[in-house]
Amino acid sequence: MTNWQKILNASITSPRQLAKHFDLxxxxxxxxxxxxxxxxxxxxxxxxNKVGDPLWLQAVPDQRELADQTCLDDPLNEExxxxxxxxxxxxxxxxxxxxxxQCAMYCRFCTRKRxxxxxxxxxxxxxxxxxxxxxxxxxxxxxVLVSGGDPLLLSDERLEWILASLRAIPSLEIIRIxxxxxxxxxxxxxxxxxxxxKKFHPLYINTHFNHPAEITPAATIAATRLANxxxxxxxxxxxxxxxNDNPATMRELMQKLxxxxxxxxxxxxxxMSRGTDHLRTPxxxxxxxxxxxxxxxxxxxxxxxxxxxxxGGGKIPLSPEYVKTMTGNRIDVINYQGLPCSYLDAG
Ligand SMILES: *Cc1c(COP(=O)(O)O)cnc(C)c1O
Ligand code: SF4
Numbered sequence: 001m002t003n004w005q006k007i008l009n010a011s012i013t014s015p016r017q018l019a020k021h022f023d024l025x026x027x028x029x030x031x032x033x034x035x036x037x038x039x040x041x042x043x044x045x046x047x048x049n050k051v052g053d054p055l056w057l058q059a060v061p062d063q064r065e066l067a068d069q070t071c072l073d074d075p076l077n078e079e080x081x082x083x084x085x086x087x088x089x090x091x092x093x094x095x096x097x098x099x100x101x102q103c104a105m106y107c108r109f110c111t112r113k114r115x116x117x118x119x120x121x122x123x124x125x126x127x128x129x130x131x132x133x134x135x136x137x138x139x140x141x142x143x144v145l146v147s148g149g150d151p152l153l154l155s156d157e158r159l160e161w162i163l164a165s166l167r168a169i170p171s172l173e174i175i176r177i178x179x180x181x182x183x184x185x186x187x188x189x190x191x192x193x194x195x196x197x198k199k200f201h202p203l204y205i206n207t208h209f210n211h212p213a214e215i216t217p218a219a220t221i222a223a224t225r226l227a228n229x230x231x232x233x234x235x236x237x238x239x240x241x242x243x244n245d246n247p248a249t250m251r252e253l254m255q256k257l258x259x260x261x262x263x264x265x266x267x268x269x270x271x272m273s274r275g276t277d278h279l280r281t282p283x284x285x286x287x288x289x290x291x292x293x294x295x296x297x298x299x300x301x302x303x304x305x306x307x308x309x310x311x312g313g314g315k316i317p318l319s320p321e322y323v324k325t326m327t328g329n330r331i332d333v334i335n336y337q338g339l340p341c342s343y344l345d346a347g
Contacts, residue, residue, distance in 0.1 A: 004188040008104060008153075011041040015061060024060075032061040036275055037117040039106045044184050047213060053241040054211045057279070058107055064208055065108065065275040073114045075272040077312035086123055087131040090312055095141045097131050099123060099162055100148035104185035109240055109279045111271040116149050123149070132165050139171035146208075147178035152188050156196050163200045175200055178236070180208040182262075186222035198229035206234040206265055210244050215256040227261040234265035237303070239289070245281045247292030254293065254301040264303035269318065272310050281320060282344075283307070291320045295336025 001009070012018055015026035015033060018040070032038075040048075040059045048056050058248040074080075078088045078096075086098040101121040103110075115121035135141055143167055151159060166175055177197075181188045182205075197203060203304055205226055209215065235257050237244065244250050254264045267289070270280040286305045293302045306315045325332045 002190075004185060004190070007043060007187060008041055008185065011039045011105075012045060013037070013039055018060065020044065022048075024051060028063055029061050032063060032065050034096060036061065036065055036108075036113055037106050039103065039117065041104055041185055042185065043218070044105050047216070052242075054249075057215060057240065057242050058210060059105055060108070062108065062278065064278040068275050068277040069273040070277045071272040072310060073274050075111060075274075075310050076308055078112075081312050084127070084130040084134050086121075086127045087134055089134075089138070089141070090314060092140055094143035094145065095135065095143045096147055097135070098148050099128060099131075099146055099151050100153050100222040101161075102153045103148070103150040104153060104181050104188065107180070108272060109238060109273070109276045111273045112149075113273050113275050115230045121149065128162060130171070135148075135166070135172065136169050143174040143176065144172055145176045145178055150179050150181055151177050151286065152179045152193070156193055160196050163197070163203075167200050174202055174204065176204040176206060178206050178208075182207045182219055182222040182226070182233075183209045183214050186216070187220040189225050190224035191225060193301060194225045194231075197226070197231060201230060204232050204234065206236050207262060208236050208238070209253065209262070210237055210240060212249065212252045212256050215253075215260060220260045223262055225262040233262040235262045235303070236266045236268060237264065237297075238268045238270055239281050239286050240270060240279045242283050243279075245285050245289075247289050249300075250289045251293060251297055254303070255297060258269055258298065258301050264301060266301050266315075267305045269305070269307040286318060287320050290318075291336075294320065 015029035018024060020024045038061050044059060048059065081088050081090045083089055088096040088178060101123050106117050110116055135144060166172055177328045214224065223233060237253065239245055244253060257264055267281055267286065269286055270276060290305045305318045307318055322333050323331060324334060329347065331343045331345055333341050335341050
């Protein structure tokens with residue numbers, strides 16, 4: 001067994017085990033983990049400082065998960081948009097390919113909470129072959145997002161088989177991997193993994209950090225290993241109540257990501273995923289955060305705020321309003337400082 005697999009095997013999976021480390025009452029939480037699994041590996045556990053802190057909220061089950069009457073089991077309508085199991089084809093030129101049902105931690109806010117880490121999600125050689133077949137016979141797809149679960153929880157050999165099979169499909173131009181492992185289990189990103197991945201360029205990795213305290217020395221090593229083999233790194237952050245729903249935390253996170261060579265790609269308004277309603281924030285909060293980023297810090301540290309629409313409508317950008325009026329060829333705007341400015345449009 002490799003080192004990262006040993007760490008993963010030592011994960012805490014029950015509230016009773018967690019109560020040995022923290023002052024919490026595990027009664028009642030077992031009902032939550034019966035429905036939505038818990039996995040906190042020793043690396044991430046070590047980053048939790050106290051009950052209710054921003055990392056705790058992402059990792060530790062909460063009774064409110066079972067009380068959610070507002071959100072939806074399948075908020076993005078993925079099951080209906082899957083021509084074969086575990087492959088979501090929503091946009092004309094790209095597809096989401098789920099190749100693993102496991103993660104290094106089960107995030108309480110997961111958009112696929114209905115199935116990730118449970119028997120409701122099965123990935124097998126057969127589902128992967130069926131997904132590959134669909135991609136082979138659908139040449140309009142140029143960009144495949146390999147996700148899950150977390151693809152980096154697969155062995156190097158299995159992941160290499162999948163990537164090599166994808167690379168053999170001529171119509172696929174871009175391969176992207178979506179993984180939270182650089183944040184939740186950075187020791188998984190070994191030198192061996194990086195040198196395997198670099199055979200499959202153009203390969204992009206989008207990772208997922210939600211708080212500056214997740215940018216540790218170990219995460220820095222993981223990001224550096226991936227960047228050094230030429231993999232452009234992006235980050236898809238999710239806005240979460242009590243975790244990162246204020247401008248100062250989000251600005252620090254975006255700047256720290258850039259320092260470890262990860263380019264912020266999206267900040268997502270939380271999906272309406274059942275069991276996560278207590279973690280959602282108002283859309284206005286996200287807009288205020290964008291106002292505090294745009295112009296005030298590096299454009300490189302300024303991602304797109306987006307909401308992935310319930311029902312499968314796709315991702316749409318949400319932006320502060322800068323254009324005030326357009327009269328004739330005159331466009332009146334306010335700038336990032338709130339000062340009025342104007343521009344004369346081309347004829
Ligand atoms: C998010 C997503 C994509 C990729 O969207 P981009 O905006 O290109 O990053 C593709 N397919 C599905 C089903 C998605 O949910
Ligand atoms: S790593 Fe991603 S897929 Fe896995 S539980 Fe967290 S949010 Fe869900």
